[in-house]
Amino acid sequence: MANKFITSIVFRIWFPFALFIGLFIVFSAWWYPNKQSSTFKQNSSSQWRIIANNVAMGVEMSFKYEDFSMIQKSIEVATNNADLEFVAIIEYDELGQSQVLVSNPPDYEKSTILNPDTSNLSILLYPINVEGFQGYVVLANSYESIEEELLKLNFPIILFLLGLLIFGLAVFYLMARDIAKPIRRVTKFATELQKRNYNLPITLDVGRDEISALNNSLFNLQISLKEAEVQSREFNEKLENQIEIRTQDLYARTEELLQAQRVAMICSIEIDLQNGIMGYSDTFNEVLNLRLDHASNIQDFVQLMDNEDKDAFVQKISKIKESQAGSIEMDFRLLLPGFERSRWYMIQVNVQKSTIGRQILKGIIQDIDTRKTNEELLNRLSLVAKKTTNCVIITDVNRKMVWVNDSLIRLSGYSREELIGKSPKIFQFEKTDQQTLNFIQKELYTKHQVQAEVLNRGKFGNEYWLKLDILAMRDNAGAITGYMAVEIDITDAKAKEAEVKHLLSITQSQNNRLLDFAHIVSHNLRSHSSNFDMLIQLLAAKFDFLKQETVFHLLNKASDNLGETINHLREIVSINENIESGKGKIDLSDVLSKVIVNTCALASKENVEVINELHEPLLVDAIPAYADSILLNLMTNAIKYKAVDRKAYIRIYGKKEDIFTSIYVEDNGLGIDLELHREKLFGMYKRFHHHKEARGLGLFITKNHIEVMGGMIEVKSEVNVGSTFIARFRNEKIQYNLVD
Amino acid sequence: MVFKIISNIKWLATFLVINFSAYLGVVQAQSLPYQIAGNKIGVKELTLAEVNDIMKGKRNFWANQEEVSIGLPSSKAPHAEITASSIYRTTVTGMQKYWLSLVFQGRGKSPLFFSSSEDMLAWLEKTPGAIGVFPPGFAIPSEFIVRVKTR
Numbered sequence: 092m093a094n095k096f097i098t099s100i101v102f103r104i105w106f107p108f109a110l111f112i113g114l115f116i117v118f119s120a121w122w123y124p125n126k127q128s129s130t131f132k133q134n135s136s137s138q139w140r141i142i143a144n145n146v147a148m149g150v151e152m153s154f155k156y157e158d159f160s161m162i163q164k165s166i167e168v169a170t171n172n173a174d175l176e177f178v179a180i181i182e183y184d185e186l187g188q189s190q191v192l193v194s195n196p197p198d199y200e201k202s203t204i205l206n207p208d209t210s211n212l213s214i215l216l217y218p219i220n221v222e223g224f225q226g227y228v229v230l231a232n233s234y235e236s237i238e239e240e241l242l243k244l245n246f247p248i249i250l251f252l253l254g255l256l257i258f259g260l261a262v263f264y265l266m267a268r269d270i271a272k273p274i275r276r277v278t279k280f281a282t283e284l285q286k287r288n289y290n291l292p293i294t295l296d297v298g299r300d301e302i303s304a305l306n307n308s309l310f311n312l313q314i315s316l317k318e319a320e321v322q323s324r325e326f327n328e329k330l331e332n333q334i335e336i337r338t339q340d341l342y343a344r345t346e347e348l349l350q351a352q353r354v355a356m357i358c359s360i361e362i363d364l365q366n367g368i369m370g371y372s373d374t375f376n377e378v379l380n381l382r383l384d385h386a387s388n389i390q391d392f393v394q395l396m397d398n399e400d401k402d403a404f405v406q407k408i409s410k411i412k413e414s415q416a417g418s419i420e421m422d423f424r425l426l427l428p429g430f431e432r433s434r435w436y437m438i439q440v441n442v443q444k445s446t447i448g449r450q451i452l453k454g455i456i457q458d459i460d461t462r463k464t465n466e467e468l469l470n471r472l473s474l475v476a477k478k479t480t481n482c483v484i485i486t487d488v489n490r491k492m493v494w495v496n497d498s499l500i501r502l503s504g505y506s507r508e509e510l511i512g513k514s515p516k517i518f519q520f521e522k523t524d525q526q527t528l529n530f531i532q533k534e535l536y537t538k539h540q541v542q543a544e545v546l547n548r549g550k551f552g553n554e555y556w557l558k559l560d561i562l563a564m565r566d567n568a569g570a571i572t573g574y575m576a577v578e579i580d581i582t583d584a585k586a587k588e589a590e591v592k593h594l595l596s597i598t599q600s601q602n603n604r605l606l607d608f609a610h611i612v613s614h615n616l617r618s619h620s621s622n623f624d625m626l627i628q629l630l631a632a633k634f635d636f637l638k639q640e641t642v643f644h645l646l647n648k649a650s651d652n653l654g655e656t657i658n659h660l661r662e663i664v665s666i667n668e669n670i671e672s673g674k675g676k677i678d679l680s681d682v683l684s685k686v687i688v689n690t691c692a693l694a695s696k697e698n699v700e701v702i703n704e705l706h707e708p709l710l711v712d713a714i715p716a717y718a719d720s721i722l723l724n725l726m727t728n729a730i731k732y733k734a735v736d737r738k739a740y741i742r743i744y745g746k747k748e749d750i751f752t753s754i755y756v757e758d759n760g761l762g763i764d765l766e767l768h769r770e771k772l773f774g775m776y777k778r779f780h781h782h783k784e785a786r787g788l789g790l791f792i793t794k795n796h797i798e799v800m801g802g803m804i805e806v807k808s809e810v811n812v813g814s815t816f817i818a819r820f821r822n823e824k825i826q827y828n829l830v831d
Numbered sequence: 832m833v834f835k836i837i838s839n840i841k842w843l844a845t846f847l848v849i850n851f852s853a854y855l856g857v858v859q860a861q862s863l864p865y866q867i868a869g870n871k872i873g874v875k876e877l878t879l880a881e882v883n884d885i886m887k888g889k890r891n892f893w894a895n896q897e898e899v900s901i902g903l904p905s906s907k908a909p910h911a912e913i914t915a916s917s918i919y920r921t922t923v924t925g926m927q928k929y930w931l932s933l934v935f936q937g938r939g940k941s942p943l944f945f946s947s948s949e950d951m952l953a954w955l956e957k958t959p960g961a962i963g964v965f966p967p968g969f970a971i972p973s974e975f976i977v978r979v980k981t982r
Contacts, residue, residue, distance in 0.1 A: 150931065153927060153930070153931045153934075154924075154927055154931075157905050157906065157927060157944035158941075158944075159930055159931065159934045159941030159942070160941055162931060162934050162935060162941070163934050163937075163940075163941050166934070166935050166936075166937060167937070170937065180931075180935060192928065192931070192932065193931065193932040193935045193936060194936075195935060195936055195937070197936045197938075223924045223927070224924075224928075
């Protein structure tokens, strides 16, 4: 800052003059007061000496001629001298000692007069030797008063010189300013031109001096610079436009490239051969499903490779490192964090020199897992299609066959060459159902897929039934590219179906007869059994002694058992009879609530905790009485067969599924050994625990009930752990016909 | 009335005492070792103390505004010693030193020293406000004589 200031003033045009004048005046201000001081001191010294002489003479005249006028005059002169500190007359006494006779001022310290401080005072002594008086005159001046006098003396001239300095500087400044005006003007022009301000009003100067020449040069320079600026601006604008276009193009291309990489699942890669550091493009995460720190160098990357690929890759890298040339192109698998199986990738890199001159491997990594998987799948499918016993036909969009498998060739008798390019109509003949063909046409047109059964004929007249499953094939854009038909030869099945239908009609007839028989048996036997029982009761009433007979007791018991058996038989027969009566939508949660109310006393008595988790409505198509019977039976079984060594519970919950609604009745009771009893679990009169109330009919009836309604029952059980019975009820109504 | 008479008597007695004392002083002045003469100094008699003060330069102007000019016998005059010892209580040199100090300090106008009484009288006659010390018995015109009251 200081340097800048000094530089700025030194190179001002008026500065040398001002410096000269300033130095001259400063020198004068130093020299003149010194000169004045010297002269003043000399004059003062002479003056004081004269004063001292006069005083001494005055004293002498006072004593010698008794004339005091001289001393009076002398002292007036001395006291009129402003810088005189004191004047005194010292006399020697008889012993030669000095003592102050008199001093002016009168009260001045006598000891100071006799021993003055010469550092502050200038002392002048003048001897007096007259008859009657021996002594001397002392004159003292203080340096301070001398300096004050000097200042008073020099002040006007210093003031004058200061004024002169200011005046001189001002004059020179004004002169210099006037002289420098044209220079300043051209300097301003030059500065503004340097700041690229080309619109200054520079006018041509007609003078012949250097400033005018410089001014005119600047004028010309301004014109040139203006033109250059315009050209430069135009050039810059064009350049900026080009750069903008190129940049946008570059961004677009980069984005396109990245987009293409994303679509193609490609990631650019660089591997520094010297330090193994790897670099990737922005698609790294999407392609490799990795964090950067998992594969920031080649060692980490190799660790992720499948063992089967690792060695091959490492060998290739080593080879390239040795030769500093070559490329790698291989498929490999990476076992990535978060994936259950290794994924397929393809790497394609070659040796290049980086921008800083290092050897790098540069190229791409592509996720080819989908392609690989598809290839594998396609291979398998091709194999399946080729080797399957089903016939496979692939047609183009015009339904001309483009591919058929061996099975079709075998079944139809045509060769592949005979079929390729032909329509599948080649297989149809007069027996082929026209309605079915129309249905196929319509479905393919509207839904692009169809399932149907058609009768076809082979090259050699052999007729065969096919179950067709035709599906449109589409490209990635969704456009139909052709159709694929998988055809199952159901000729045998059709024959067997006809046979089954025949057998079924026979079975239906037999079943009806059996049902009639059951009715007859149950009703007739019931009446006979009732008569038999009644007769036994009559015998017992008539022949009292019979009550004491063991045989009679056994006969009575046999009669009761027969009645009970007939009742059971009626109950079972009635299951199938009641199918159509009372069926409809019911809420299983309602049914369960009622069952729980009815069994709560028994559960409480047996100390079994009932946990009902079925709170939402579960609507099923069922017969309420059967549903009630099923749930009641499962509940009472769970209570009856509880485990006594632990706190018993029953937990009921449900689940609605597509076809069925399942009710789970879970307990921690005795459990059933399913290994032993699975086959006969739901059989009649089958008991698996020793319980006094067990009849062996509950599960049998339950199974019949639920199956009649189209449902099913399953069980999971473990001895001493517990059982879970799963009753699956139909959600929708079905035909409850056993035959159908 | 009685009281008035007594008061007048008191005043009368006082007047008589004072006049008697003055008479006694004039008589004493005649025994001083010098005479005092003055020209137009406004008074005809001075006390001894006043004479001492005036001679020691302690008065610069008379009552009539005339400047005091002092004439003293020089060291060559016969009554210089008497004058120095009686007025200044010192020697002639001491008297000179006294006046030197006084003049040196600007506190007094320097006196004039005369070697003869005639010269002093001649100076006195032509100098208004002048006062001089003359030896006893020197004939001083009566208009210049200043009587000194010693009491």
